[in-house]
Amino acid sequence: MNAEIEWTEQVKKVAANIRLRGFRYVMQNNGGYLSQICSSAEMLAYLYCRGMNLGPSTAPMIPEPFKGVPGEGRPYVSGADYNGPKGPTLDRFIFSPAHYALPLYVALIEVGRMAPEGLAEFNQDGSTVELISAEHSPGAEVTSGSLAQALSVAGGIALARRMKGDTGNVWVMMSDGEFQEGQTWEAVQALANYKLDNIKVIVDVNEQQCDGPMESVMAIGSLEDKLNAFGAYAVDVDGHDIEAFDRLAQTDTKGKPLFILARTNPTKGVEIMETKRPTLHYLRFSSADEKASFQKAYDAMAQEV
Amino acid sequence: MEIVSRPHVNNFIEWSKDKPEVVVLTADLSNSCEVGRWRDTYPDRFFPMGMAEQNMMGMAAGMAKEGFTPFIHTFAVFIYRRPYDQLAMSIAYPNLKVRLMGFLPGIVTPGGVTHQAIEDVAIMRATPNMTIFDTGDATEVESVLDVAQAVDGPVYVRFLRGDMPRLFPKNEPMVFNRARVLSDGDDLTILTSSVVTEEALRAVSVLKTRGTSVNHLHVSTLKPFTDPTVLEAIKRSKNGVITMENHSIIGGLGSAVAELMAEHAIGKPLIRLGLKDMYAHGASKNYLMKEYGLDAISLVKGVEELLNKSLNINEADLENVRIEDANSSAKVEAL
Numbered sequence A: 001m002n003a004e005i006e007w008t009e010q011v012k013k014v015a016a017n018i019r020l021r022g023f024r025y026v027m028q029n030n031g032g033y034l035s036q037i038c039s040s041a042e043m044l045a046y047l048y049c050r051g052m053n054l055g056p057s058t059a060p061m062i063p064e065p066f067k068g069v070p071g072e073g074r075p076y077v078s079g080a081d082y083n084g085p086k087g088p089t090l091d092r093f094i095f096s097p098a099h100y101a102l103p104l105y106v107a108l109i110e111v112g113r114m115a116p117e118g119l120a121e122f123n124q125d126g127s128t129v130e131l132i133s134a135e136h137s138p139g140a141e142v143t144s145g146s147l148a149q150a151l152s153v154a155g156g157i158a159l160a161r162r163m164k165g166d167t168g169n170v171w172v173m174m175s176d177g178e179f180q181e182g183q184t185w186e187a188v189q190a191l192a193n194y195k196l197d198n199i200k201v202i203v204d205v206n207e208q209q210c211d212g213p214m215e216s217v218m219a220i221g222s223l224e225d226k227l228n229a230f231g232a233y234a235v236d237v238d239g240h241d242i243e244a245f246d247r248l249a250q251t252d253t254k255g256k257p258l259f260i261l262a263r264t265n266p267t268k269g270v271e272i273m274e275t276k277r278p279t280l281h282y283l284r285f286s287s288a289d290e291k292a293s294f295q296k297a298y299d300a301m302a303q304e305v
Numbered sequence B: 001m002e003i004v005s006r007p008h009v010n011n012f013i014e015w016s017k018d019k020p021e022v023v024v025l026t027a028d029l030s031n032s033c034e035v036g037r038w039r040d041t042y043p044d045r046f047f048p049m050g051m052a053e054q055n056m057m058g059m060a061a062g063m064a065k066e067g068f069t070p071f072i073h074t075f076a077v078f079i080y081r082r083p084y085d086q087l088a089m090s091i092a093y094p095n096l097k098v099r100l101m102g103f104l105p106g107i108v109t110p111g112g113v114t115h116q117a118i119e120d121v122a123i124m125r126a127t128p129n130m131t132i133f134d135t136g137d138a139t140e141v142e143s144v145l146d147v148a149q150a151v152d153g154p155v156y157v158r159f160l161r162g163d164m165p166r167l168f169p170k171n172e173p174m175v176f177n178r179a180r181v182l183s184d185g186d187d188l189t190i191l192t193s194s195v196v197t198e199e200a201l202r203a204v205s206v207l208k209t210r211g212t213s214v215n216h217l218h219v220s221t222l223k224p225f226t227d228p229t230v231l232e233a234i235k236r237s238k239n240g241v242i243t244m245e246n247h248s249i250i251g252g253l254g255s256a257v258a259e260l261m262a263e264h265a266i267g268k269p270l271i272r273l274g275l276k277d278m279y280a281h282g283a284s285k286n287y288l289m290k291e292y293g294l295d296a297i298s299l300v301k302g303v304e305e306l307l308n309k310s311l312n313i314n315e316a317d318l319e320n321v322r323i324e325d326a327n328s329s330a331k332v333e334a335l
């Protein structure tokens, strides 16, 4: 097997495992952020296995309990440690859509940066594995649960790294709902103005938000057109096509920030989620029967993978 | 005690029926703020603004200028943090009738620091023209609509959602700038608001059995803060005052009481219970209330500190108390 085939096989396997473990957890939890697992499995697998140049995790395999908030003289553990040390040639990962915490934690497990037991801490009292990630949560470097703030922070990091002569990139993951906030566009404007081509953004364009399809809540039009008009290098791709991600990641954007617009299917791999349309944001079972049919779908998936 | 599930859903629909001027604006949290059914009932008066709070404030201001009364529904944090400038300049300064319904006040959510409104009252109190209400039970969630609508200017409401107790009789609606007297006494005065009142009721019922006479008031109007009931209660107290709030101890109920006491030269001890100038984190409501000292036992400890004596009350004593509908404030006031 040549190297090219090897990485794609690995990423696909990790993506499948993210779906499987995520789905299992959501069943145990009696609901949760399943559509985000469906849509983002490939992009998270790609980022951790291929896209990002990260060192090994420096954090404990089982996340430590919450010790306190940042402040003078207080010990504080950063979730960024799960993404490895900082270094001039290494990439950084800024995770923006904090409600995608569950897919992120599951991805960390599947790539060996967190122990499977860590998931038992999810949304538990006193845990850092929070429902909505904060910067002490595994994999998170920025407290981004008030959405559409992290891209600006990433921009600052990218600007600073360029001043320091770092060659590593700053990778950012975002959700499409974040493009409804004005701050996102202020950030893009600044990234383009400062020609920050060391920043690479991947967006889960699942066209969904809390209240349902974005089109029915607040239409945002073509992100590709808008971002390019703002001076970014933005390209629409199939959101589950890891090779398309890779082609873009390797492209010379000639001084422009890269936006990989991953047009995803929010029910990908979990066909039964289709029954929950139009509102997919958070899976809640409306009856025991419904839960049973989801359980059956999970069992079938478990057989296959 | 009666537990009411999602009282706002139907109550708000009913209430809006004969008020065509009422419009609702949301920022992608319609179902989370219990107005999904309102949207389906009055689709022509419902305007989803997307996850774009700053713009939403301006749009609400514009509609208010044209004679509508926008009821913004979103999480409290997303009302006063990101779009504060728009709120202050487009809504508060022109004194527009916009109703800001802030859900998840304080530490009632596991959503963590980004979802916990712990300094909202401080910021809104400092905002000229703003009126502030803080609901404590189903009766207040239902009746705050009338109280808010009577205000000729912007109103911020700390709103409860989901399952909640009915602490106060349904036929005793919230009254503007009037605290509810839940227990009468003069050893000390306890002032509570929001979800903390339920905890305090448990503590007070045990305190009473230990020979401590407590004047317990539930405060739901946080601005203005000129209620004579509150001032009288503070004056009467022999040993001092305790405030306990679902908020930072800076700028909220405790601060308002401190200002009132200073302005009236009332030289008595004041203990402010609440978040001690620190951000919280994501965990269950009960866990956080314990961690940050907003539970019944923390209030008992505050009372012991104020009275400088041990009352021999433990967690088990407090567990045993079932809270019945709190006594009518009207009756107490009539004394």
Ligand SMILES: Cc1ncc(C[n+]2csc(CCOP(=O)(O)OP(=O)(O)O)c2C)c(N)n1
Binding pocket: A036, A097, A099, A145, A146, A147, A148, A175, A176, A177, A178, A206, A207, A208, A209, A210, A281, B027, B028, B029, B051, B078, B082
């Ligand atoms: C500033 C801000 N406003 C509102 C929210 C509440 N919120 C959490 S997730 C979300 C949905 C946004 O859509 P998207 O990020 O695309 O997520 P998806 O539904 O696709 O998971 C909203 C509005 C928030 N977290 N931050």
